[in-house]
Amino acid sequence: GESVGLHLPTLSVQEGDNSIINCAYSNSASDYFIWYKQESGKGPQFIIDIRSNMDKRQGQRVTVLLNKTVKHLSLQIAATQPGDSAVYFCAESPNQAGTALIFGKGTTLSVSS
Amino acid sequence: DAGVTQSPTHLIKTRGQQVTLRCSPKSGHDTVSWYQQALGQGPQFIFQYYEEEERQRGNFPDRFSGHQFPNYSSELNVNALLLGDSALYLCASSSTGVETQYFGPGTRLLVL
Numbered sequence: 406g407e408s409v410g411l412h413l414p415t416l417s418v419q420e421g422d423n424s425i426i427n428c429a430y431s432n433s434a435s436d437y438f439i440w441y442k443q444e445s446g447k448g449p450q451f452i453i454d455i456r457s458n459m460d461k462r463q464g465q466r467v468t469v470l471l472n473k474t475v476k477h478l479s480l481q482i483a484a485t486q487p488g489d490s491a492v493y494f495c496a497e498s499p500n501q502a503g504t505a506l507i508f509g510k511g512t513t514l515s516v517s518s
Numbered sequence: 519d520a521g522v523t524q525s526p527t528h529l530i531k532t533r534g535q536q537v538t539l540r541c542s543p544k545s546g547h548d549t550v551s552w553y554q555q556a557l558g559q560g561p562q563f564i565f566q567y568y569e570e571e572e573r574q575r576g577n578f579p580d581r582f583s584g585h586q587f588p589n590y591s592s593e594l595n596v597n598a599l600l601l602g603d604s605a606l607y608l609c610a611s612s613s614t615g616v617e618t619q620y621f622g623p624g625t626r627l628l629v630l
Contacts, residue, residue: 439617448522449608454617506551511559511560
């Protein structure tokens with residue numbers, strides 16, 4: 406599978422590969438994190454979330470890993486499909502009242518068949 | 519179950535004009551947040567409305583204002599439009615005490 410250690414703006418993978426998208430967040434007090442997928446011309450679509458009291462959470466074909474020590478978040482997509490091609494954003498919630506989300510730099514995932 | 523809806527989908531205005539964008543939250547949600555997304559960038563928080571009050575505001579000038587109605591729907595108003603206001607405006611809804619925000623399809627605003 407394709408893996409990156411630092412944030413890269415683009416990631417190109419082959420269909421069937423595993424993809425890993427990385428994100429650095431800014432506020433050590435943030436306690437809630439979300440990954441969104443945004444397809445061209447559409448709004449962000451919720452993928453998976455994780456709270457700061459966890460370091461891993463799994464969904465359908467996706468896994469989010471949280472490393473609070475280095476303020477790093479990653480999204481793993483198993484068996485990547487062409488329909489996974491989109492821009493992926495991580496977002497953090499630094500306010501426990503659940504107000505503003507702060508978005509990271511997006512990563513454009515391109516899947517070729 | 520209807521998701522978040524926004525209107526209009528596209529809008530073209532000229533500098534100095536005013537614009538109003540509308541949002542209906544997901545069923546069961548009572549909180550509406552607005553974001554601005556410039557081309558190639560992540561969404562930036564403008565403000566959030568809950569119980570018809572502005573609860574939090576991001577780093578946007580007073581030209582940006584909003585309103586929430588008793589049925590939880592919301593409007594975003596932008597006065598004295600600048601070229602730099604051209605962007606995708608996103609509305610997100612959530613429930614009180616739940617941080618997960620669900621986004622609508624956005625309104626694409628072009629200021630000429």
